[in-house]
Every structure is written in structure tokens, then in C-alpha cells.
Amino acid sequence: MIMSKDLTTSEGQPWSDNQHSQTAGQRGPVLIQDYQLLEKLAHFNRERIPERVVHAKGSGAKGYFELTHDMSAYTKADLFNGKGKKTPLITRFSQVAGESGYPDTYRDVRGFAVKFYTQDGNYDIVGNNTPVFFINDPLKFPDFIHSQKRDPKTHTRSQDMQWDFWSHSPETLHQVTILMSDRGIPASYRTMHGYGSHTFKWVNDKGEQFFVKYHFRTNQGVHNMSNELAAKLCGDDPDYLQNELFNSIEEKDFPSWTLYVQVIPYEEGLNYKHDIFDVTKVVSQKDYPLMEVGQMVLNENPENYFEEMEELAFSPANLVPGIEPSADKVLQGRLFGYKDAARYRLGANYDQLKVNRPVNEVNNYHRDGFMSQGHDGSANYEPNSVNGPTEVPSAKTTPDQLAGETGHFKPYDTDNVSAAGELYRLFDEGEKERLVENIKNNLGQVKSRDIKVLEAKQFYQADPEYGESVATALGLSVDEIK
Ligand code: HEM
Structure with a gap:
């Protein structure tokens, strides 16, 4: 009988040797009948699953x-x-x-x-x-994330890609300001x-x-x-x-x-x-x-x-x-x-x-699929006359009144700069200096002068002092970002 702490295979059989493969003679070769070895290697090969496409760490x-x-x-x-x-x-x-x-x-x-x-x-x-x-x-999410992840050619993270995307997507200005601040x-x-x-x-x-x-x-x-x-x-x-x-x-x-x-x-x-x-x-x-x-x-x-x-x-x-x-x-x-x-x-x-x-019971008519477990023989279709689970009308969502034409619309609120400016003005002098320093350390690595100018223009629109400080830190003239 198997005792607690006895080593077993995944199917619960006692496992006699986890250190030495079964071989034909002391010097091998290894026998294919050593199913514990095969199971161990096969399971190891399947240990990793896809990591989250974002937020993996x-x-x-x-x-x-x-x-x-x-x-x-x-x-x-x-x-x-x-x-x-x-x-x-x-x-x-x-x-x-x-x-x-x-x-x-x-x-x-x-x-x-x-x-x-x-x-x-x-x-x-x-x-x-x-x-x-x-x-x-x-x-825009997949494009945004591509610009944050690895360059398709070099497979390294790229300041050029991320600032290219940000500078051409002015709605990012508020979040970029937070990211480059101490809270980053x-x-x-x-x-x-x-x-x-x-x-x-x-x-x-x-x-x-x-x-x-x-x-x-x-x-x-x-x-x-x-x-x-x-x-x-x-x-x-x-x-x-x-x-x-x-x-x-x-x-x-x-x-x-x-x-x-x-x-x-x-x-x-x-x-x-x-x-x-x-x-x-x-x-x-x-x-x-x-x-x-x-x-x-x-x-x-x-x-x-x-x-x-x-x-x-x-x-x-x-x-x-x-x-x-x-x-x-x-x-x-x-x-x-x-x-x-x-x-x-x-x-x-x-x-x-x-x-x-x-923590509550799950009752519905979904069934089967890989790794399904926990279902009994109860009805898997609705409507039914065999006392299957029934709808909960009180859980229905509340209505919204909608009007207008379908289409691909730009956001109607096009003010992308005020919030970043308000945030900038909340920072004390030290926070402002570190913000500009962080932008210099990051945006400063970008090869394209056009991207730097485009981004600095947006900082300027948020708050002239913000834009001017960034321009100076990046070696741009204040005139070209106004
Ligand atoms: C269209 C915009 C977005 C899309 C398509 C998207 C998509 C995704 C996807 C596919 C994952 C991986 C999920 C998984 O594998 O389990 C993920 C993770 C995550 N996303 Fe988003 N995301 C978006 C925007 C956002 C926003 C606006 C926030 C926060 C306000 C956010 C917060 C998170 C967090 C916290 C996780 C990690 C969750 C965890 O710890 O498992 N995402 N996102």
C-alpha cells in the first residue's frame, strides 16, 4: 500500500528509483520500458504555457x-x-x-x-x-503595445519605437507625463x-x-x-x-x-x-x-x-x-x-x-472541452423539462438611451494637453526637474530629431515652461517647439 510521502508516478503507482534511468547493463543504453523516465521528460517539456501578452511579469x-x-x-x-x-x-x-x-x-x-x-x-x-x-x-492597443515591446528586427526594446508612437498619438501625453514622473x-x-x-x-x-x-x-x-x-x-x-x-x-x-x-x-x-x-x-x-x-x-x-x-x-x-x-x-x-x-x-x-x-455554485449549459471537470449527468440543453438551472431576470443590465449614426469616429473631446499641464503644475520644483531629467534620459536616446520636436511641442502646449525645459534638456531651440 502507498504510504504518505511515498514517491509515486502521476497515476499513483509507487516509484522505485528517481535518480537512475533503467538501462541495459550499468553503462546503458536506456530502455524505452522505463516509463517513469519518459513521463518525467514529457511532462517537463509541457511545463511552460504562453505568458500574458502584456503584464507578464x-x-x-x-x-x-x-x-x-x-x-x-x-x-x-x-x-x-x-x-x-x-x-x-x-x-x-x-x-x-x-x-x-x-x-x-x-x-x-x-x-x-x-x-x-x-x-x-x-x-x-x-x-x-x-x-x-x-x-x-x-x-490602437496592439500597435501601442508593439511599440513598447521588442523591435521586430533587433529584438530589443526601442526608445525610437515607443516615442514614435507616443509623439504621433497626442492622447498619450497625460499618461506619458505620469510615467516619466517619480511614479514611473x-x-x-x-x-x-x-x-x-x-x-x-x-x-x-x-x-x-x-x-x-x-x-x-x-x-x-x-x-x-x-x-x-x-x-x-x-x-x-x-x-x-x-x-x-x-x-x-x-x-x-x-x-x-x-x-x-x-x-x-x-x-x-x-x-x-x-x-x-x-x-x-x-x-x-x-x-x-x-x-x-x-x-x-x-x-x-x-x-x-x-x-x-x-x-x-x-x-x-x-x-x-x-x-x-x-x-x-x-x-x-x-x-x-x-x-x-x-x-x-x-x-x-x-x-x-x-x-x-x-465561491458560489456555477450552473449553466456549457459543457466539455479540454480539461473539463466537475460536471454530472444533468441537462446540457435549454429549454428543458428536467429542472435545469433557470434565468435570473433581476440580473439584467440597465438600459442606456443611444442615438446617432454608426461610423469610425474621432474622439469628440480633443483636448489632449490640459490634463498633462495641470499635472505638471502640481509638481514641486524637484519633481519637475526629475520629470524633465527622465524625459531627457528616455526621449533623448531617440535618433529622429523630428520625433523629439513633435513630442516637445506637445509638452509646450500642455505648459510652456514644461515644453521649454524639455526643449532645453534635449538641445532643441525653444522657437522650433512653439
Ligand atoms: C484596449 C485596451 C486593452 C487591451 C486590449 C488589453 C488587453 C490585455 C490582455 C490581453 C492582457 C493579458 C490577459 C491574460 O493573459 O490573462 C492584459 C493584462 C492586463 N491589463 Fe490590459 N488591455 C487593455 C488596456 C488596459 C487598461 C486601460 C488597463 C488598466 C486600466 C489594463 C490593465 C491590465 C492589467 C492590470 C493586466 C494584468 C492582469 C493580471 O495581473 O493578470 N489594460 N491586458
């Missing part, structure tokens, strides 16, 4: 969300109703462009993704550590804020609709890293942010964030001074102040990185009753992108993997 932890302020006036979502309610969750923090072995402290936007295991199914906020994004149309290299995943970035819709049990923006504000305070330390850590400890998060949780120094929302009444949102469906823009906190919602605490590390981080699949389409998408075009594109990516990366039944399973 990352790590995260588990914990809970505790509701400190009942939000039922604005949303019927279970996790935001009933002060004191605790909802288990898992997070993953990441960088955008690097591959899965990339150094953690490279300048990049950081992903901030949270999966809430609510009583009404999984709810994901798949955000970043920035309140805005580079582009405002999903059609967080000192720790624990010391950065997180944002849902898009505008989402909340609906209460009366059917009233509101637009919301999510803000996770770090309770550890925002801390960033100098370029010098970041460069040193790229060599000394490429997994620095991962180690730092893991070790702090092992040492029971649990990081936490306070979740706030900006709540915007539906009609006001539609008529706001900026297009609130444009993810390159923010909603002013002066107009809609932050309202506290609850606390997110991370108190448990994954037991197995592969099963809990690699097999973890987030999607902005994972919504629960009371939370709906807005018309934000980038969000709409993302509603397709992530589940499609998960099917490619993890397979058609990725949602049956342990980390992706909701």
Missing part, C-alpha cells in the same frame, strides 16, 4: 475587502452592501511591457488587478497604478495607489444609475524609487518588488489600501466638461470628491505561484449585478480581450481552475 497576494461604508444608495452589488461585510479576494501587481523574467524596477506603468470572490460571482477590477491610460480607442518607478507594490481608470456604472436596487471611478489609496503612503537605485536593483535583485511584497506578508506586515469612489450622477456624467468615457482624462476630485468605501488587506501569500498567479485570469467583463460597463471604448474592447486571452493562454475551461472559480 508580476506577483500578488490574497486577502479580503471589508466594507466600511454601505454603498446601497448607489449600487446593489453584494460586496458593497452591508457595512462590515468581508469579501475574500486575490490581487496581482505587474509591469506592462516586460516579459515574465523582466527586472521589476524598470520604468513602466504597474498593473493593479483585484478579483473579489463575491456571493454573486467574481468581480474583477483590472486597473493600473495610474488613473488614466495611453490611448482612448481599443483599435514605485519603491514597492505596497506603496502605490491603484485605479480602475475607466468610468464604470453603478446601479442601485431602484434602478438608478451612477458613474463611478475607483481609487485604491495605499495606507503605506506613496513611495517611489530613484533611477540610480532602480538601475542597481535591475542587476542585484531583478525580482525586487516581488520579494519585497512576499517578505512583508511573510513577516505579517500586511499591506492595505483604502478604497474610495467618485460617484457622478448619470446625467451629470454624460454632460461633464471632459468626456468621462475617455480613459486618457480624469474627473476632478474638486467636482466629485472621494467617498470612502472600505479597506483592502493582503494577508496571505500564494502557496503555489503557478496555480495562483499564472493560472489566475482577470477580466473587466467579470461584473456582478449592480456594476456595469460604461460606454468607454477602451473598456468595451477590454470586455472581449481578456477572456479571449485566457482561453488562449490557459484553455477553454480556464474558469474551472481553482483560482478562477467563484
